[in-house]
Amino acid sequence: MKASRITAVGLVAGAALWIASGHLMPHSSGEAAIRPGEAKTQPLFRVETASAKVMAHSPTLTLSGRTEADHKVAITVRTGGVLTELRVKRGQHVEKDEVIAVLSDEAREAQVAQAEALVDQRKAELDAKRTLIASGALPKLDLVNLESQYKAAQATLALARAERDRGQVRAPWAGVITDVPAEVGGAAFSMAGKEIASLVALDPMLAVVEASERKLAGIKVGERAEVRLITGQTVPGRVRYVAKSASPTTRTYRVEVEMANADGHIPDGITAEVVLSLKPVPAVQVPRSALTISSAGDIGVRIVGEGDKVAFVPVQVVEDMQDTMWLSGIAEGARVIVRGQDFVREGQQVAVVEAQTESAAR
Numbered sequence: 001m002k003a004s005r006i007t008a009v010g011l012v013a014g015a016a017l018w019i020a021s022g023h024l025m026p027h028s029s030g031e032a033a034i035r036p037g038e039a040k041t042q043p044l045f046r047v048e049t050a051s052a053k054v055m056a057h058s059p060t061l062t063l064s065g066r067t068e069a070d071h072k073v074a075i076t077v078r079t080g081g082v083l084t085e086l087r088v089k090r091g092q093h094v095e096k097d098e099v100i101a102v103l104s105d106e107a108r109e110a111q112v113a114q115a116e117a118l119v120d121q122r123k124a125e126l127d128a129k130r131t132l133i134a135s136g137a138l139p140k141l142d143l144v145n146l147e148s149q150y151k152a153a154q155a156t157l158a159l160a161r162a163e164r165d166r167g168q169v170r171a172p173w174a175g176v177i178t179d180v181p182a183e184v185g186g187a188a189f190s191m192a193g194k195e196i197a198s199l200v201a202l203d204p205m206l207a208v209v210e211a212s213e214r215k216l217a218g219i220k221v222g223e224r225a226e227v228r229l230i231t232g233q234t235v236p237g238r239v240r241y242v243a244k245s246a247s248p249t250t251r252t253y254r255v256e257v258e259m260a261n262a263d264g265h266i267p268d269g270i271t272a273e274v275v276l277s278l279k280p281v282p283a284v285q286v287p288r289s290a291l292t293i294s295s296a297g298d299i300g301v302r303i304v305g306e307g308d309k310v311a312f313v314p315v316q317v318v319e320d321m322q323d324t325m326w327l328s329g330i331a332e333g334a335r336v337i338v339r340g341q342d343f344v345r346e347g348q349q350v351a352v353v354e355a356q357t358e359s360a361a362r
Helices: 002-024 028-033 108-135 140-165 357-361
Strands: 045-051 055-057 060-076 083-086 099-103 168-170 175-179 195-211 224-229 234-242 253-259 271-277 281-287 299-304 310-314 316-320 324-328 335-339 350-354
Touching: 045 299, 060 253, 099 195, 108 140, 195 234, 195 271, 224 253, 281 316, 281 335
Parallel strands: 045 350
Antiparallel strands: 045 335, 055 281, 060 195, 060 271, 083 099, 099 168, 175 195, 195 253, 224 234, 224 271, 234 253, 281 324, 299 310, 299 335, 316 324
16 A cells, blocks of 8 residues: 555656656757747749830721712702603612703704704805905995804804703713602693702712811821721721811811722711721730729839839820730830739739730730
């Protein structure tokens, strides 16, 4: 019994000594864990960058508008009579000076015949008396009178022929008939001043757009343009006219682009887009996602500068494309952040990874 008590007391004393040794004599590994200056550092935020390449870029200007025929006219009658023939219909192509309508004669042919007879009479009188006047049998004053009468007769004949020709209504130029409001025999009274048909000239065809005052400076007469029609056609053209005064209602300027339309496939009045190439400017192409806004509200990109620290560069948009943007204000070779730019701030040190070609292009 006495021996067991001694054993128990020994065990308790040994346990106390072992516990005390852990508090009074710590292990070297514990000391290393708490040494100042050797705490584990936070890893740097990783961003992807693309090297900026400055190149001359010609931005495009796209303006919406419509097609418009170069010439339009309402063909009217210039004399009296009843419409007896109508030789055209809507949609018909006519050539220049082609007869499109005929009026009743109204004795116009008889007037021409009478005027021709008068001219023959005056000419015969002049020829017969000219010899007598030259021989002195008649006074020279009679020659002046006879010549005046002959010229008057010629003028009367010209008027009669012009009046006869007005009875045939002709097309002033080649084009397409778009409307025929007249009817044969529909007029019981004078047709003078009444519309027979509407004519449009489809070649050349115009694309008409309106440009704001900010975009007007880059548009020049004679520049090439591309016209995209709502029908899916793409037609080349040239700027023919740029207005010098703005519309009083919209404050925009009319711009006309001329297109060849010999086959007449481009109709009048359809929706069209005009694409113009402007003067080249130095710019850098970056993904749309690279564009960001600074804390001050400026539009720009973030780059990685000296010491791998982030900096903000304000830019100007040269052209906004579908997947990328052309920007000015970025220096050649600058490391533009294309991924992670919205999660860092100016002055922050980052870990830089070069972006892949596909990623930088998006």
